[in-house]
Amino acid sequence: MPNVQVGIHLTHQRRPEQDPVVTLDEQLGLVRVARDEGLDSVFAGQHHLADSFAHIQPLPWLARLAAEAGEMTVGTGCHLLAVHHPVDTAEAYASLDVVCRGRSVFAVGLGYRAEEYAAFGVPPGEKVRRFTENLAIVDALWRGEAVTRDLPWTRLDEARLLTRPAADPRPPIWITANADAAVRRAARLADAWLINPHATATTVRRQLGLFDAERAAHGRGAARARPLMREVFCADTREEALARARPFLEAKYDVYADWGQDRVMPGKESFRMGFEALADDRFVIGTPDDCTRALAGWLDLGVDHFVLRTDWPGMPAEYAVRSIELLAREVAPALRGE
Numbered sequence: 060m061p062n063v064q065v066g067i068h069l070t071h072q073r074r075p076e077q078d079p080v081v082t083l084d085e086q087l088g089l090v091r092v093a094r095d096e097g098l099d100s101v102f103a104g105q106h107h108l109a110d111s112f113a114h115i116q117p118l119p120w121l122a123r124l125a126a127e128a129g130e131m132t133v134g135t136g137c138h139l140l141a142v143h144h145p146v147d148t149a150e151a152y153a154s155l156d157v158v159c160r161g162r163s164v165f166a167v168g169l170g171y172r173a174e175e176y177a178a179f180g181v182p183p184g185e186k187v188r189r190f191t192e193n194l195a196i197v198d199a200l201w202r203g204e205a206v207t208r209d210l211p212w213t214r215l216d217e218a219r220l221l222t223r224p225a226a227d228p229r230p231p232i233w234i235t236a237n238a239d240a241a242v243r244r245a246a247r248l249a250d251a252w253l254i255n256p257h258a259t260a261t262t263v264r265r266q267l268g269l270f271d272a273e274r275a276a277h278g279r280g281a282a283r284a285r286p287l288m289r290e291v292f293c294a295d296t297r298e299e300a301l302a303r304a305r306p307f308l309e310a311k312y313d314v315y316a317d318w319g320q321d322r323v324m325p326g327k328e329s330f331r332m333g334f335e336a337l338a339d340d341r342f343v344i345g346t347p348d349d350c351t352r353a354l355a356g357w358l359d360l361g362v363d364h365f366v367l368r369t370d371w372p373g374m375p376a377e378y379a380v381r382s383i384e385l386l387a388r389e390v391a392p393a394l395r396g397e
Contacts, residue, residue, distance in 0.1 A: 065391035066100025067093050068136055068288055068368040071120055072112040085376040090127045092380050096387030101128055102136035102366055107175045112372050118151055125159050134164030137235040141169060141189040142179035145196040145213060153201060153224045161225035166253045168235035194248055201229035233286060242266045246273035256288040256368060259340040267360055286364035287357055291343040293350050293385040300344045303378045307371035309334050347389035354394060
């Protein structure tokens, strides 16, 4: 059995009326629980100008929680690389890796919200090119190479980084992806595909075949990791798990539908459906035994890093604390084969 890791993805989002300092303190409390209960990693994502949920941007947030995370891996999930300058990204996240003592993961994604691209002046037709070019620049700078580029958004002449990541030669680069074309891109460009939590398990299993075939076609061999994000909530009974998770998870996916997340999913997937249909083959909600059975099925597909999101905007912190405790004490050991 591979070395299996289990971590959490913090929502670090809040409803606009919620106090941001209170939310910050609650989220830091979740980090401490995850650390003390022996979980392996903590991730946080990024959005700009979100009109339903607000959150602290990931760079200051991850640097702050690194002080609480102990030996845990700290990662983005994900950084919207196409709308940010590659030099600023390379320097900022190299600095984060130093803060984390070389225990960071750099997960990047294309994003899907038109408002974000408009705000940064990136035409939709250019986003894939910008993403690809920026990733190549960040990778080369992190490896200590002299980089020369003449692009509309950056000009570099033998540029080098003096502050490089603590990890050698650099942090792992993961790419988040939803559509089939994006999954293939992740296979070509990244160390791993960070499997998204939005698709059904049936869709993900099909896309894993695309990912592996694309890597083989380009002579890349097996990916360095097989990380999987899932929406998971654990409680002492199934009834309690559903009652606690449903209102907040349902509201989260209503916002995703408003933002157009389902429009970048493969096929004709939609989040505009009843909760039972939405949850089927997608969410993991139940007792520790229920969660273990549902997640263990991914081990046969090579998943070796579970990134579990178990809190959503507006959820009382004590609900998430109990879920993390049960996941860490009962589910994670079973997935690790302990």
